[in-house]
Amino acid sequence: MTGAAASPARRMLARNKWLLLRRSSQLGILALFLVGPLAGLWIVKGTLASSLTLGVLPLTDPYMLLQSVFAGSLPALTAWIGAVIMLVFYALIGGRVYCSWVCPINIVTDASHWLSERFDVPKGWQPKRTLRRWILGMTLVVSAITGVIVWELVNPITLLYRGVLYGVGLAWAAVLAVFLFDLFVSRRGWCGHLCPVGAFYALAGWFALLRINAVQRTACDDCMECYAVCPEPHVITPALKGGEKGGGSVILSSDCSNCGRCIDVCDREVFRFSSRFAQATDAMPQRHRNAA
Amino acid sequence: MAARDPEETPRRVTDRRRFLAGTARAACGVGAAGLLLGLLARQGAARPAWAIRPPGAGDEADFSGLCVRCGLCVRDCPYKTLRLAELGVPIATGTPYFIARDIPCEMCEDIPCVKACPTGALDKGLTEIEKARMGIAVLVGQEDCLNYLGLRCDVCYRVCPLIDKAIKLEKQHNQRTGAHAMFIPVVDSERCTGCGKCEKSCVLEKAAIRVLPVDLATGALGAHYRLGWEEREKHGGPLLPDIIDLPDRTPGGAL
Ligand code: SF4
Ligand code: SF4
Numbered sequence: 274m275t276g277a278a279a280s281p282a283r284r285m286l287a288r289n290k291w292l293l294l295r296r297s298s299q300l301g302i303l304a305l306f307l308v309g310p311l312a313g314l315w316i317v318k319g320t321l322a323s324s325l326t327l328g329v330l331p332l333t334d335p336y337m338l339l340q341s342v343f344a345g346s347l348p349a350l351t352a353w354i355g356a357v358i359m360l361v362f363y364a365l366i367g368g369r370v371y372c373s374w375v376c377p378i379n380i381v382t383d384a385s386h387w388l389s390e391r392f393d394v395p396k397g398w399q400p401k402r403t404l405r406r407w408i409l410g411m412t413l414v415v416s417a418i419t420g421v422i423v424w425e426l427v428n429p430i431t432l433l434y435r436g437v438l439y440g441v442g443l444a445w446a447a448v449l450a451v452f453l454f455d456l457f458v459s460r461r462g463w464c465g466h467l468c469p470v471g472a473f474y475a476l477a478g479w480f481a482l483l484r485i486n487a488v489q490r491t492a493c494d495d496c497m498e499c500y501a502v503c504p505e506p507h508v509i510t511p512a513l514k515g516g517e518k519g520g521g522s523v524i525l526s527s528d529c530s531n532c533g534r535c536i537d538v539c540d541r542e543v544f545r546f547s548s549r550f551a552q553a554t555d556a557m558p559q560r561h562r563n564a565a
Numbered sequence: 566m567a568a569r570d571p572e573e574t575p576r577r578v579t580d581r582r583r584f585l586a587g588t589a590r591a592a593c594g595v596g597a598a599g600l601l602l603g604l605l606a607r608q609g610a611a612r613p614a615w616a617i618r619p620p621g622a623g624d625e626a627d628f629s630g631l632c633v634r635c636g637l638c639v640r641d642c643p644y645k646t647l648r649l650a651e652l653g654v655p656i657a658t659g660t661p662y663f664i665a666r667d668i669p670c671e672m673c674e675d676i677p678c679v680k681a682c683p684t685g686a687l688d689k690g691l692t693e694i695e696k697a698r699m700g701i702a703v704l705v706g707q708e709d710c711l712n713y714l715g716l717r718c719d720v721c722y723r724v725c726p727l728i729d730k731a732i733k734l735e736k737q738h739n740q741r742t743g744a745h746a747m748f749i750p751v752v753d754s755e756r757c758t759g760c761g762k763c764e765k766s767c768v769l770e771k772a773a774i775r776v777l778p779v780d781l782a783t784g785a786l787g788a789h790y791r792l793g794w795e796e797r798e799k800h801g802g803p804l805l806p807d808i809i810d811l812p813d814r815t816p817g818g819a820l
Binding site: 318319349414419421438439443447 | 595598603605607609610630631633636637640641653654659683
């Protein structure tokens with residue numbers, strides 16, 4: 274009895290492994306910041322914009338620093354050190370790991386997405402995915418013109434962090450706005466099309482070493498589950514379906530956030546994490562020749 | 566070429582048209598969003614007079630290009646003086662400030678807020694807290710100031726960390742009684758750090774002395790103004806060798 278009851282639960286767990294890890298990471302990071310003001314245990318001070326961990330490790334959001342430079346300022350050394358550390362880190366493990374493993378807004382927009390699927394809310398406005406890069410460029414231009422780190426005026430990520438850590442004010446309204454925007458105006462609109470922070474980190478992780486690999490793509494039975502859960506489904510096709518054209522099985526698009534949701538949902542265990550230089554089993558020269 | 570592929574030409578044209586229209590629409594949308602952001606940035610630059618920046622903050626233009634609103638200065642202020650502007654407060658959202666009447670700056674000798682700032686929005690060059698210029702105290706409500714009424718309150722003067730330097734009491738004749746003296750608190754804008762201890766401790770219901778942002782509390786002479794007495798000192802004597810002796814005119818007299 275207990276064995277039979279535990280088994281579906283364990284299956285549930287296995288099918289949501291990476292999702293649960295991701296949520297733990299996102300909430301865990303927020304918790305690390307929060308135990309300071311809440312319990313006086315100062316592990317990390319500051320916000321995602323700039324922080325100090327254990328009194329020694331400074332981190333500064335490189336996108337913030339870039340805006341500051343565009344605004345005509347010369348930030349102090351600590352900010353540069355913190356930004357370089359972050360840049361190197363995300364350049365290695367995937368820029369948009371920031372989106373799926375750190376950013377708290379991702380939880381909000383995922384919730385919104387879950388609801389809109391559940392209740393079949395129309396997809397709404399679906400602009401091009403390059404729009405966010407335009408917005409990224411725009412924030413730099415406006416920073417330069419106004420001399421202000423301009424995205425910080427509206428950035429829901431740091432608004433949420435500051436709200437939770439320093440006093441809420443109307444920050445919840447901004448978060449609610451993103452939630453409703455994704456639900457009713459544009460499905461997956463914020464993270465998928467607009468947010469310049471994601472666009473920045475995507476560029477930062479252009480050559481990331483850690484990637485998702487459709488390593489068992491020959492086992493794919495076209496159930497399309499991965500396309501349904503992927504927040505950036507266009508990144509899957511070249512890796513999963515590019516085999517006949519001799520394409521590699523690694524998802525190389527920097528839009529991929531390494532969230533691992535495809536690994537979770539695929540019953541045929543097609544996907545796993547790998548280095549960007551790995552190959553699919555079907556791409557081994559021997560078998561490739563055989564197939565041809 | 567078009568003749569060779571008559572089917573495809575119209576589609577290609579509409580494709581291109583759609584692409585151009587799409588690009589134009591995106592560009593306009595992004596432009597409009599940029600304009601809004603720009604306006605928001607302008608508006609955020611207006612700071613109310615009661616919001617005083619931490620030590621080492623430059624003028625608002627410099628500050629808003631550097632401060633990433635991380636709150637590390639807030640965390641390291643031992644007196645909980647500083648806070649970050651919440652969304653909805655009429656100050657650039659997330660920037661640090663304090664309200665002198667609530668909790669003034671205690672002028673820590675090691676200036677932890679400046680040390681904590683990763684970006685230099687609080688200038689690392691500020692190493693002596695007495696050189697801080699957070700604002701300038703101004704006796705805005707002099708009609709209600711007890712010392713102005715001829716009493717000896719003196720509290721603002723007594724609490725000043727730079728007593729007799731940043732604030733002094735100047736003796737004046739009390740016109741009302743005709744027999745007594747008044748001790749008028751006078752702030753030296755060159756020495757006042759703007760810590761706000763005077764404003765905090767003013768005994769009135771509403772403080773008569775208040776810290777204002779430097780640009781609000783100071784005037785400025787025209788760049789071409791010269792003060793005769795200073796010029797004379799610099800020159801070591803009158804600038805014109807002899808006083809011009811204009812002819813005296815006597816009433817009714819001939820020239
Ligand atoms: S000098 Fe001290 S009291 Fe004043 S704002 Fe800085 S940390 Fe706070
Ligand atoms: S520590 Fe510096 S960058 Fe951070 S909020 Fe304070 S002034 Fe701004």
